[in-house]
Amino acid sequence: MENLNVIDVFKALSNETRLNILKWLREPEKNFPAQQAHLPKEVSIEGGVCVGDIQEKVNLSQSTVSHYLSLMQKAGLLEAVRYGQWTYYRRNEETLAKVAKFINEEI
Amino acid sequence: MENLNVIDVFKALSNETRLNILKWLREPEKNFPAQQAHLPKEVSIEGGVCVGDIQEKVNLSQSTVSHYLSLMQKAGLLEAVRYGQWTYYRRNEETLAKVAKFINEEI
DNA sequence: TTGACATATCGAATAGTATCGATATAAGAT
DNA sequence: ATCTTATATCGATACTATTCGATATGTCAA
Structure with missing residues (x-):
């Protein structure tokens, strides 16, 4: 939805820890064992992990x-x-795809 | 040849001017009219533009x-x-390809 | 070998980012 | 209402980046 600001994206990617977070969120179940422990079974935030x-x-x-x-x-x-007192963050694949396209086609 | 340091790459890409330079160097003849004016006809630095x-x-x-x-x-x-007193810079497509791959596969 | 030009490097000023502990906000439980 | 827990925001300090003018280095030409 939001428009892509590549400068802000590249700034965000210019940091080892932030890069790791993004990587880990590819496989949340594997990388965050306690994942979604606070959520009742009927609620699920696909791919989301709390702060x-x-x-x-x-x-x-x-x-x-x-x-x-x-x-x-x-x-x-x-x-x-947000679910209750928790904020669940997950990857925004749409932006990631746009960034890859940008590198291939624009840069 | 050199090993890819994605952090340094993303830092370099976090700047409008530097991004523009990279874009312009996709089509040097079009974007730099005076391109390679200093080079004798028999020498050519494929895609290179001087500082x-x-x-x-x-x-x-x-x-x-x-x-x-x-x-x-x-x-x-x-x-x-380097040719004489001039330094010609051109895109390193190998790295660009690696960066695109990294975004698609690692991040 | 001196002078002119292209590029690189240096040192400084200012702006931006990283990171923390402390505090504010918001929701849930008693 | 109060306490606890999760997250967000604030203010401070340290570190890094941006950008400049001045100077150094390297190359060519007279």
Whole structure:
């Protein structure tokens, strides 16, 4: 939906930890064992992992991780879904596809 | 040849001017009219444009442009060929292809 | 060998990013 | 209403990037 700002995307990708988060979110079940433990069985946020689970895996402060995630969301790389007190972040494949296309065709 | 450092690549791509330079170098003849004016006819640096011609097009100081170009070269996005007092820069398609692959397969 | 030109490097000023701990907000449980 | 837990935001400090003008280096020509 949102328009692609490649500069912001590349800035977001210029960081090892953020790159890792994106990679890990390819296979959330594998990389975040406790994934969606807080969600009742009838609710499922496809591919989404909450901030706390991500924070546990990267070794940085809560505020830094929260900041990273919202940065990636603003760049369009992630999307956020709130459920109760938790925010679930998942990959935004649409943007990723656009970025790949941009590199192939524009750059 | 050189190994791909994606962080450095994404940093280099996080800038409008540098992105433009890369784009322009897709079609050097079209974007740099004076292209290779200094080279004798028997020498040709395929796709290469000298620093001065690039500087004329982006509106930044000589030192900034030289710095940008060497940054992009270190990241592997460009390669440099020196001829006499001129340095010709051209795209390094091998790296660009690797970056596209990385986005598709790793990220 | 001196002068002119192309490019690279240096040093400095300013702006932007990374990262933290502390605090605010919001939801859920008692 | 109060307490707890999850996340977001704030303010500070350290580090990195941007950009410049000045200077150094390298090459060619007279």
